[in-house]
Amino acid sequence: MNKTVLAAIIVVIAMLGFTYLAVGSAGGMGGEHDWVNKLAVLGAVVLVIVTAFVVTKYVRQMQYDRASGKLADENWDGIGEYKNELPFGWAVIFLGLTIWAIWYFLAGYPVNAYSQIGEYNEAVAEHDAKFEEQYKNMDESTLKEMGGSIFIVQCAPCHGLQADGIDGKAANLHHRIAEKSVKHVIMNGGNNNILGTGVPMPDRNGLMNANTGALITDAEIDAVAKYVAGGLKGTEGADVFAGTCAACHGPDGKGMEMVAPSIAVFNPTLVANILSHGKKGAIGTMPAFNNLTEVQVKALGAYVTDLSK
Incomplete structure (x- = not known):
């Protein structure tokens, strides 16, 4: 197995273990309906995995890939730019994060979450x-x-x-x-x-x-x-x-x-x-x-x- 991949796997396991020690074993996940902490932990896990994947991918590219493809007509002081397509993985990640963000704000949190200001306004309206x-x-x-x-x-x-x-x-x-x-x-x-x-x-x-x-x-x-x-x-x-x-x-x-x-x-x-x-x-x-x-x-x-x- 490539040393870079092995290092990435070790880092992911270590970071996930640290996350569990920080919030899981200490009771930081909260109760059954504590969506705020659960979403925060889920975000931390996704962030660790995606970061390790992206870093590993580009380190390996710097190690082994060679420039190829068709150059664009424009150049700057002799420095050209390849006409590379948007990486499929990038597009999938972008679309997924966009959908998740819409759900998070409108259904998950904070629009649907507890608010001290909201509770105050409800109490004032009732009074x-x-x-x-x-x-x-x-x-x-x-x-x-x-x-x-x-x-x-x-x-x-x-x-x-x-x-x-x-x-x-x-x-x-x-x-x-x-x-x-x-x-x-x-x-x-x-x-x-x-x-x-x-x-x-x-x-x-x-x-x-x-x-x-x-x-x-x-x-x-x-x-x-x-x-x-x-x-x-x-x-x-x-x-x-x-x-x-x-x-x-x-x-x-x-x-x-x-x-x-x-x-x-x-x-x-x-x-x-x-x-x-x-x-x-x-x-x-x-x-x-x-x-x-x-x-x-x-x-x-x-x-x-x-x-x-």
Whole structure:
């Protein structure tokens, strides 16, 4: 027997023996259903055998084979390349490993394996379902109380414990909208899905004052921004609002379903849509809060709505 082949056989036997000592005799194979360790040991065995086979094959080729076959037309500084076919064994090994890899990931492991994250998500979903069932019929007072607790955890880091926006870093939720925010929307338009859909508001180039028959001016923007931010009170800017904004937002500014949102006060639907889609404005971007349950969104809507009354 060739010395190279004999050496390969000895190495394979030694490596398999070492593998058995490392995981088999020490109980490392685990229980009957411990597929992870069993697959790991199987992979180690296959790896040892394939490695020994490949190394032996190419050592013997270096010892005995001579170059033969047809050279390719291309060469690099006089160094040519033979037109050799892909070795059949390589193709079989590649195909086999590909099939095994697909099975391993989709059926064997890890997709079909135990996951701490998966167990956590299942536990959270189960808890959320119990939570929703327990609190689905709360009265208004309890709903606002829960909303206040959720607000402290989820909203207060930006809006402040008093919901005053922490010096303009976030919206002051005691008022529906600030003057600079009104100007920003008028100048740039808006499409924040706060109606639950992507209905856009045009920018100033699409806003006509019906009273004058012309596009809204800078002076009119300043006036209507103060009027809206002031809670639609007083007379300054009221005529601009009536001629430009009331057609969509309503004469009282409380919005029209599927047309425009309320710009007078918050309401639970408006709060829910902002939580679902986030919001971009003059201050910056508020992210969406999709980690909240329906009851939590409802509670926050009740709490924030009460703040702006």
